[in-house]
Amino acid sequence: xxxxxxxxxxxxxxxxxxxxxxxxxxxxxxxxxxxxxxxxxxxxxxxxxxxxxxxxxxxxxxxxxxxxxxxxxxxxxxxxxxxx
Amino acid sequence: xxxxxxxxxxxxxxxxxxxxxxxxxxxxxxxxxxxxxxxxxxxxxxxxxxxxxxxxxxxxxxxxxxxxxxxxxxxxxxxxxxxxxxxxxxxxxxxxxxxxxxxxxxxxxxxxxxxxxxxxxxxxxxxxxxxxxxxxxxxxxxxxxxxxxxxxxxxxxxxxxxxxxxxxxxxxxxxxxxxxxxxxxxxxxxxxxxxxxxxxxxxxxxxxxxxxxxxxxxxxxxxxxxxxxxxxxxxxxxxxxxxxxxxxxxxxxxxxxxxxxxxxxxxxxxxxxxxxxxxxxxxxxxxxxxxxxxxxxxxxxxxxxxxxxxxxxxxxxxxxxxxxxxxxxxxxxxxxxxxxxxxxxxxxxxxxxxxxxxxxxxxxxxxxxxxxxxxxxxxxxxxxxxxxxxxxxxxxxxxxxxxxxxxxxxxxxxxxxxxxxxxxxxxxxxxxxxxxxxxxxxxxxxxxxxxxxxxxxxxxxxxxxxxxxxxxxxxxxxxxxxxxxxxxxxxxxxxxxxxxxxxxxxxxxxxxxxxxxxxxxxxxxxxxxxxxxxxxxxxxxxxxxxxxxxxxxxxx
Numbered sequence: 001x002x003x004x005x006x007x008x009x010x011x012x013x014x015x016x017x018x019x020x021x022x023x024x025x026x027x028x029x030x031x032x033x034x035x036x037x038x039x040x041x042x043x044x045x046x047x048x049x050x051x052x053x054x055x056x057x058x059x060x061x062x063x064x065x066x067x068x069x070x071x072x073x074x075x076x077x078x079x080x081x082x083x084x
Numbered sequence: 085x086x087x088x089x090x091x092x093x094x095x096x097x098x099x100x101x102x103x104x105x106x107x108x109x110x111x112x113x114x115x116x117x118x119x120x121x122x123x124x125x126x127x128x129x130x131x132x133x134x135x136x137x138x139x140x141x142x143x144x145x146x147x148x149x150x151x152x153x154x155x156x157x158x159x160x161x162x163x164x165x166x167x168x169x170x171x172x173x174x175x176x177x178x179x180x181x182x183x184x185x186x187x188x189x190x191x192x193x194x195x196x197x198x199x200x201x202x203x204x205x206x207x208x209x210x211x212x213x214x215x216x217x218x219x220x221x222x223x224x225x226x227x228x229x230x231x232x233x234x235x236x237x238x239x240x241x242x243x244x245x246x247x248x249x250x251x252x253x254x255x256x257x258x259x260x261x262x263x264x265x266x267x268x269x270x271x272x273x274x275x276x277x278x279x280x281x282x283x284x285x286x287x288x289x290x291x292x293x294x295x296x297x298x299x300x301x302x303x304x305x306x307x308x309x310x311x312x313x314x315x316x317x318x319x320x321x322x323x324x325x326x327x328x329x330x331x332x333x334x335x336x337x338x339x340x341x342x343x344x345x346x347x348x349x350x351x352x353x354x355x356x357x358x359x360x361x362x363x364x365x366x367x368x369x370x371x372x373x374x375x376x377x378x379x380x381x382x383x384x385x386x387x388x389x390x391x392x393x394x395x396x397x398x399x400x401x402x403x404x405x406x407x408x409x410x411x412x413x414x415x416x417x418x419x420x421x422x423x424x425x426x427x428x429x430x431x432x433x434x435x436x437x438x439x440x441x442x443x444x445x446x447x448x449x450x451x452x453x454x455x456x457x458x459x460x461x462x463x464x465x466x467x468x469x470x471x472x473x474x475x476x477x478x479x480x481x482x483x484x485x486x487x488x489x490x491x492x493x494x495x496x497x498x499x500x501x502x503x504x505x506x507x508x509x510x511x512x513x514x515x516x517x518x519x520x521x522x523x524x525x526x527x528x529x530x531x532x533x534x535x536x537x538x539x540x541x542x543x544x545x546x547x548x549x550x551x552x553x554x555x556x557x558x559x560x561x562x563x564x565x566x567x568x569x570x571x572x573x574x575x576x577x578x579x580x581x582x583x584x585x586x587x588x589x590x591x592x593x594x595x596x597x598x599x600x601x602x603x604x605x606x607x608x609x610x611x612x613x614x615x616x617x618x619x620x621x622x623x624x625x626x627x628x629x630x631x632x633x634x635x636x637x638x639x640x
Contacts, residue, residue, distance in 0.1 A: 029180060032176040032177075032179055032180070033176075034176075035172060035173060035175075035176045036173045036176050036177055039168075039169035039172045039173050039337070040169060040173065040334050040337060040338060042325060042330045042333060042334060046162075046324050046325050046330070047324070048323070048324065051303070053302055053303075054301055054302035054303025054304070054305070054306060055302055055306065056306055056323060056324070058162060058165070058323070058324050058325075059165065059306070059378075059382070062165060062168045062169060062172075062378070063168065063375060063378050063379075065168075065169065065172050066168070066171075066172055066371050066372075066374045066375050066378070068172075069172040069173070069175060069176060069371045069374075070368060070369075070371045070372065072176060073175055073176055073179055073364075073367055073368040073371070074368040076176075076179070077364045077365065077367070077368050080364075081361070081364075
């Protein structure tokens with residue numbers, strides 16, 4: 001463990017002292033909870049009706065959650081991307 | 085096996101083709117010196133975003149997808165569809181976690197999760213535990229790949245009566261895999277991944293368009309499945325979930341998602357990314373795969389509609405559910421295309437098996453061999469040890485095939501999940517907080533692992549009547565609850581792990597037990613491409629990173 005300690009002074013000079021949190025934190029990140037929680041709410045999709053192209057709701061709705069997942073992560077990525 | 089000749093010829097041809105590619109891969113992007121861990125185990129750290137994407141995709145879409153999930157859908161219905169919410173929630177779940185891991189690893193030159201834990205908590209013991217856990221957890225996951233290849237071979241009639249004859253083809257296939265992994269390292273699966281993905285896309289697209297058309301449409305496929313499940317006495321199957329298995333479904337999806345990126349091979353793929361943005365972009369793009377996974381899962385229902393009767397299992401009176409998809413292809417496709425489909429499944433199992441065994445071998449070499457056995461190992465010795473370890477890991481996987489015989493092959497992966505989940509507090513939570521005491525993390529791991537193993541031991545196999553290690557759905561009634569609910573062992577055991585870790589942290593802190601030194605600073609978790617490293621590692625010179633590492637360790 002001490003080997004890493006020895007290296008520490010090499011980089012401290014190049015680091016900003018404050019603002020580390022601000023680099024990553026964004027209110028947009030909270031949106032990520034939506035596609036984590038929604039696909040786990042079984043009462044939402046544990047039904048047959050309505051059918052879509054023959055698929056019971058259980059199957060088509062869970063496949064539709066993929067779009068929710070892609071949409072949300074893409075939105076958060078775009079909104080938190082470093083500018084410039 | 086007379087009527088499978090075309091299939092066998094095409095399968096063998098494609099299998100030999102990729103094997104040749106595997107050996108040739110050693111020369112791909114010509115390394116200066118293959119006898120080096122950086123070259124053998126990390127492809128010279130030279131893979132860009134696309135190859136990384138293929139590698140991570142290859143980790144996710146394996147025999148698990150093609151054989152195990154449809155087999156579960158075929159046998160149990162709705163429960164097997166948990167793979168879809170699993171692969172939906174995983175990306176938003178790890179979106180922010182993985183970029184922190186990438187940053188801190190970039191800054192410190194970490195290659196494995198154990199490297200991180202060692203520096204973060206100043207505890208070689210905890211790092212050793214994380215390394216061993218990663219290696220052991222990988223074995224049942226590789227075993228699942230073996231089972232997938234075996235299902236294909238069995239369907240083609242390449243099997244036998246005695247135990248040896250039954251396993252011989254797979255032992256040969258794995259010997260070939262082991263040989264070219266030994267020879268070419270990570271380059272072999274990376275090169276073969278292109279062939280694998282091309283074959284798989286063709287087969288998937290044909291399967292999900294052509295087969296439902298031939299069987300009379302999706303509606304009739306679901307109706308046939310519904311009729312089958314209504315006709316069985318079992319209470320755990322059905323076109324929908326019932327009152328007893330909803331908790332299991334949720335805990336499976338959540339537990340699997342938490343586990344996936346703790347596996348050493350997934351982390352290898354992530355750390356190979358160029359910068360934070362590449363990871364974020366991949367997290368948005370990878371779910372496109374989930375759609376295919378969901379539709380492949382439904383091959384299980386197509387097999388019901390098609391009237392597939394699974395081949396007999398290893399013990400009297402059981403059936404081998406893993407053969408349903410190969411049998412479906414055999415029934416619905418012309419022989420030549422079935423041969424291609426079998427090759428896709430077989431190669432689709434080999435690539436991840438190779439990546440997994442390499443990642444496990446790296447873990448052993450870096451965190452056990454160099455840490456405890458031979459601190460002044462030369463790069464050649466390191467690479468040699470990794471090569472041999474990759475063979476040992478594959479043997480361990482074979483042992484899982486023989487000794488753990490769950491009703492559904494997917495339980496092999498789920499058992500791996502129970503094991504790897506015990507590193508969640510130290511690796512995943514460790515990325516966010518240094519609050520936990522290193523001693524408490526070790527105790528939590530012990531508690532979680534002990535409970536997990538006991539729960540797995542207590543689960544019988546309903547099909548083969550073996551009393552132990554029959555699955556991953558733990559009946560809550562065994563805890564004394566008056567219910568028929570079941571729950572995924574992994575989620576319970578990691579919860580207990582966490583509880584113990586929290587309580588002991590409070591106790592150890594009150595007792596003023598030394599906490600160790602945190603070798604990272606808060607800023608390390610936000611470092612990006614171009615930011616200075618703690619170690620001046622020149623990424624442009626392959627092998628130099630490890631050379632730096634050697635120098636540092638020997639002088640420390």
